[in-house]
Amino acid sequence: MNNSDINPSFLSAIPDAISVEIIVTDLTGTRIIYVNDKSCDLFNYSRADFQMIVSSELLYDGEAPHLWKTEKENTVVKFKTQDNKVIWGLMSSKRIKDKKGNDLGVFHSISNITRRKRAEDQLQQSQKKRKQLSNKLIHAQEAERKRIAVELHDGISSNITAVRLMLERKISEVGLNENTFENIINTLKTISSDTRRISRDLHPSILEDIGLVPALTSLIREFNEMLPDVVFIHQINIDENKINDKAKLTLYRILQEAINNIIKHSGADAITISSDLIDGYQQLEISDNGCSFDVDKVMNSDNEISGLGIESMKERTDDCHGTFQIESSPARGTRICVKVPTQ
Ligand SMILES: Nc1ncnc2c1ncn2[C@@H]1O[C@H](COP(=O)(O)OP(=O)(O)OP(=O)(O)O)[C@@H](O)[C@H]1O
Numbered sequence: 001m002n003n004s005d006i007n008p009s010f011l012s013a014i015p016d017a018i019s020v021e022i023i024v025t026d027l028t029g030t031r032i033i034y035v036n037d038k039s040c041d042l043f044n045y046s047r048a049d050f051q052m053i054v055s056s057e058l059l060y061d062g063e064a065p066h067l068w069k070t071e072k073e074n075t076v077v078k079f080k081t082q083d084n085k086v087i088w089g090l091m092s093s094k095r096i097k098d099k100k101g102n103d104l105g106v107f108h109s110i111s112n113i114t115r116r117k118r119a120e121d122q123l124q125q126s127q128k129k130r131k132q133l134s135n136k137l138i139h140a141q142e143a144e145r146k147r148i149a150v151e152l153h154d155g156i157s158s159n160i161t162a163v164r165l166m167l168e169r170k171i172s173e174v175g176l177n178e179n180t181f182e183n184i185i186n187t188l189k190t191i192s193s194d195t196r197r198i199s200r201d202l203h204p205s206i207l208e209d210i211g212l213v214p215a216l217t218s219l220i221r222e223f224n225e226m227l228p229d230v231v232f233i234h235q236i237n238i239d240e241n242k243i244n245d246k247a248k249l250t251l252y253r254i255l256q257e258a259i260n261n262i263i264k265h266s267g268a269d270a271i272t273i274s275s276d277l278i279d280g281y282q283q284l285e286i287s288d289n290g291c292s293f294d295v296d297k298v299m300n301s302d303n304e305i306s307g308l309g310i311e312s313m314k315e316r317t318d319d320c321h322g323t324f325q326i327e328s329s330p331a332r333g334t335r336i337c338v339k340v341p342t343q
């Protein structure tokens with residue numbers, strides 16, 4: 001087919017039938033030589049108006065005017081209309097040449113992607129808000145846990161200890177046989193130590209008192225006492241002075257939740273825990289040899305099928321500017337790797 005056979009008035013109608021905006025500028029990308037009807041509609045200028053303005057007036061503040069003279073494919077550009085409305089366009093630009101190869105001008109096709117861009121921005125905003133909210137929730141939860149832990153420790157646990165001591169004193173004052181009350185005293189001791197344990201689980205003041213390494217080791221020991229049939233292998237190398245309090249609490253909470261998950265979901269009989277300083281990051285790895293699960297499904301679900309544990313591990317790590325990885329396969333079980341930056 002030879003295009004020169006087509007009636008010229010038919011040819012000239014084609015640009016206005018195309019469903020993208022077309023603008024042709026001179027070689028310097030300054031003067032607007034040609035626009036189609038769609039461009040007039042989008043930018044709210046008449047053809048006569050377009051002759052009076054320079055191309056940079058179509059760009060939103062901050063966009064570089066050289067866009068109008070450079071050949072490029074699919075560049076996202078922020079434009080503005082005559083009445084100062086924002087338009088997002090996907091622009092492709094190409095030099096037009098005559099038959100001898102001389103440059104005549106620059107041809108720009110623009111697809112209006114404003115709706116898509118707004119939807120993307122909204123999605124980004126709502127993801128940001130969701131992240132902020134879950135971050136706030138973690139902090140509020142931590143504060144509330146601390147409050148309850150202090151109440152339990154200073155209130156109930158201390159009172160029970162006081163009652164036990166008073167009872168023991170009374171027994172010896174009155175000269176009663178201690179064995180008669182042995183059960184009561186032992187029960188009071190158990191209540192007291194259970195309350196202390198719950199209090200410590202709620203808020204690991206042990207972190208502030210004796211530091212991260214003893215806190216992690218004691219957490220592992222407690223789980224091991226609870227699960228004597230499970231083999232715990234651990235090697236913890238941490239320089240306490242190199243990580244801040246938030247990162248310490250993050251590592252503690254992640255180990256706590258990871259072991260809880262292994263116990264609840266995996267059926268594993270071996271758990272390996274290691275922590276090392278690698279390339280400026282304190283790394284914590286927890287692996288088990290239990291059953292696997294679909295990590296993508298759990299991480300991308302709207303919490304309909306999963307709980308909050310893994311999400312909270314990730315949020316806590318993000319909050320410390322660290323990285324969180326979780327892998328699970330039938331052959332190897334589950335492996336969590338967390339890295340928090342050191343100072
Ligand atoms: N070590 C693991 N082995 C096997 N499956 C796991 C393991 N860790 C997590 N899972 C799976 O991932 C899911 C999500 O874990 P997550 O900790 O987020 O929630 P949960 O433990 O079910 O509830 P929550 O932590 O809120 O009490 C679990 O329900 C379980 O199916």
Ligand SMILES: [Mg+2]
Nearest residue numbers: 261307309310
């Ligand atoms: Mg969990």
